[in-house]
Amino acid sequence: MAQIGIKATYMRGGTSKGVFFRADSLPSNVEELDRILLRVIGSPDPYGQQIDGMGGATSSTSKVVIVGPSSREDCDVDYRFGQVAIDRPVVDWSGNCGNLTSAVGPFAIAQGFLDAPRNGIATVRIWQANINAKIVAYVPMRDGAVVEEGEFELDGVTFPAAEIKIEFLDPSGDGGDEGGSMFPTSSALDTLDVPGVGPVELTMINAGNPAIFVDASALGLKGNELQRDVNGNAELLRKAEAIRSHAAVHMGLAMSAEEATNLRPHTPKLAFVAKPLSYVSSSGKEVDAATLDINARIFSMGKLHHAMTGTGAVAIAVAAAIPGTLVNRLVPDSTGSINFGHPSGSLEVGAEARQYNGNWTVTKAIMSRSARRLMEGFVYVSSSVREQ
Known part of the structure; x- marks a missing residue:
């Protein structure tokens, strides 16, 4: 041919x-x-x-x-x-x-x-x-x-x-064409009983992309891990995918966990966060905990991402700005800008949030790329x- x-x-x-x-x-x-x-x-x-x-x-x-x-x-x-x-x-x-x-x-x-x-x-x-x-x-x-x-x-x-500066307007939106709100379960914090894992506290949010946040300890991690610490651990990856796929069902994004794994591997993304700890990045750069607000890591297509997805950064900024989320619990005094550590270094991202009639909305998230x-x-x- x-x-x-x-x-x-x-x-x-x-x-x-x-x-x-x-x-x-x-x-x-x-x-x-x-x-x-x-x-x-x-x-x-x-x-x-x-x-x-x-x-x-x-x-x-x-x-x-x-x-x-x-x-x-x-x-x-x-x-x-x-x-x-x-x-x-x-x-x-x-x-x-x-x-x-x-x-x-x-x-x-x-x-x-x-x-x-x-x-x-x-x-x-x-x-x-x-x-x-x-x-x-x-x-x-x-x-x-x-x-x-x-x-x-x-x-x-x-x-x-x-x-290149980028503004994500109304990043929580309506959850995309699947519908839903910023919080698909109407709660900024949930506990989900995941088969084979047990109860997991998590924030499920629509911001940039549908995203799920868990504390690093829920995966037996500290939050400052690199790819080599995670991607060779088959049991850890299985546990992460179990959380992601079952949360996808609760977010209304899949009919079953199996469907989420087989047909929707890209979203929602699962990220884990923690109070900052110092570490050496994948390039050998020293990342000082004193310069960070939190540590964050995200899974992409079943593996730990080498840095941070752009939409993951947006979701972090949005979740940090909303009281009651798992991310905000780590940075309760967030003023709209957050600097987080990821496997390749660090990144600063911001979000503008306001409360209206008792509900929080985010008008934009801002970050720089090239x-x-x-x-x-x-x-x-x-x-x-x-x-x-």
């Missing part, structure tokens, strides 16, 4: 990488679309390496993004994100990638989807179609082109780059993929 080429851009956004496509370069048929994207990334791969595709064999590098002109008057572009499973034929469209969100603005400008200023800051209004949320990215411009080089440093990314084009050209798949 002959191969067909599809125009694409390979981009880093935050601490993730993904293959970016124009919406008009891909078929609208969902089954055909998923087949093509799986083949582009190199999944499913029983070897777990994605050698015959563009994926990098981690949850942070097995990603696809589709961007096109927006169908909404208040936005410039529509953005869809797909988390591609490595060892299964699954593209999970249930949530957003906060890290790759930082690359959407630069990609949209390069594709001519909006008029950007020749110099200064381009404001890109993004509609995140997975979760029905509006995001605004502020992209630096010089001489008519996106500025990619700069001095902004992001733990988890080796080289400095230009800073993005860079890595490659432009064509990705190739067998023509038989389209003919199946």
